[in-house]
Amino acid sequence: MTDEAAFILFQKGMEALGVKHEVRWVLDEMLRLGRGDSYLQEVLQRRSKGEPLAYIFGHWAFRSHEFHVAPGVLIPRPETEELVDLVLERMRSRNRTFPSWHIVDAGAGSGCLGIALQLEAGNSRPQLDPKLTLIELSEEAWPCLEKNIAQHAPTANLFKGSWLEWPPERIQVLVSNPPYISGVGADKPDESVAEWEPHSALFPEDLRRFPDASGPYRELIRLAQHCVEPGGIAAFELGAPQASWISEHVKQNYPLWSGELVSDMGGKARFWIMQRLA
Numbered sequence: 001m002t003d004e005a006a007f008i009l010f011q012k013g014m015e016a017l018g019v020k021h022e023v024r025w026v027l028d029e030m031l032r033l034g035r036g037d038s039y040l041q042e043v044l045q046r047r048s049k050g051e052p053l054a055y056i057f058g059h060w061a062f063r064s065h066e067f068h069v070a071p072g073v074l075i076p077r078p079e080t081e082e083l084v085d086l087v088l089e090r091m092r093s094r095n096r097t098f099p100s101w102h103i104v105d106a107g108a109g110s111g112c113l114g115i116a117l118q119l120e121a122g123n124s125r126p127q128l129d130p131k132l133t134l135i136e137l138s139e140e141a142w143p144c145l146e147k148n149i150a151q152h153a154p155t156a157n158l159f160k161g162s163w164l165e166w167p168p169e170r171i172q173v174l175v176s177n178p179p180y181i182s183g184v185g186a187d188k189p190d191e192s193v194a195e196w197e198p199h200s201a202l203f204p205e206d207l208r209r210f211p212d213a214s215g216p217y218r219e220l221i222r223l224a225q226h227c228v229e230p231g232g233i234a235a236f237e238l239g240a241p242q243a244s245w246i247s248e249h250v251k252q253n254y255p256l257w258s259g260e261l262v263s264d265m266g267g268k269a270r271f272w273i274m275q276r277l278a
């Protein structure tokens with residue numbers, strides 16, 4: 001088969017799968033790897049089984065950084081990229097509040113959120129050079145996370161365990177994109193997400209106790225109360241069930257904090273950002 005015939009077959013196959021927009025990326029990857037037509041066949045075969053392109057490539061872009069990804073970690077999402085901007089803005093505006101910064105990313109997965117924050121705060125004006133701790137419970141995530149630490153954040157600390165077990169230190173920023181899908185009504189992942197991405201990254205462990213998937217936020221807000229210094233912030237990604245609950249929860253139980261819900265670019269309430277007042 002000629003190169004052109006192989007390419008046309010690949011393009012048609014990708015179009016039939018509804019992922020024609022990925023053709024360009026696959027060609028770039030094929031060139032990068034120095035592979036031939038057999039790569040197109042392999043990708044088409046794996047894509048037709050629903051495997052996400054990020055797992056086929058073994059890496060994915062998050063902001064301007066390339067992260068290793070594998071089936072043990074969630075594929076970095078564009079919404080989470082927005083959370084980086086929101087946190088960086090707040091860190092810059094408080095740059096004189098603290099002599100040094102320590103960011104903790106609880107539920108780090110690939111590490112994309114915490115690592116991007118450390119890299120970009122280090123390159124920003126004013127330059128903040130924060131310390132970084134990544135907390136991750138899932139053993140399946142660790143190999144990938146360790147590769148990303150080695151590549152992008154060699155000074156970061158990795159805590160292999162639950163955020164409930166992390167010995168709290170005084171920190172200035174707590175961030176998290178915890179598992180927040182309830183599985184109730186429309187709050188379900190797409191079929192391919194449910195099939196391919198780690199269950200523990202999508203659904204909280206304590207769904208029976210808190211069917212609105214608020215369990216991780218209850219724990220993370222308590223953690224913030226223990227370790228974030230006055231003037232510091234805690235910022236979380238969330239979904240609709242938690243957006244309707246979180247501000248009342250904080251108002252009633254955490255008088256030392258003020259918080260706001262922020263929408264993502266699609267107009268959905270997606271982030272909760274709270275500041276410790278005293």
Ligand SMILES: C[S@@+](CC[C@H](N)C(=O)[O-])C[C@H]1O[C@@H](n2cnc3c(N)ncnc32)[C@H](O)[C@@H]1O
Nearest residue numbers: 074107108109136137138162163177178179201
């Ligand atoms: C939605 S994924 C987010 C991963 C990454 N931060 C991102 O934004 O792509 C949530 C991560 O939290 C981890 N996780 C869940 N419960 C945890 C806990 N109690 N302690 C530490 N990590 C936890 C999961 O294993 C998963 O890697």
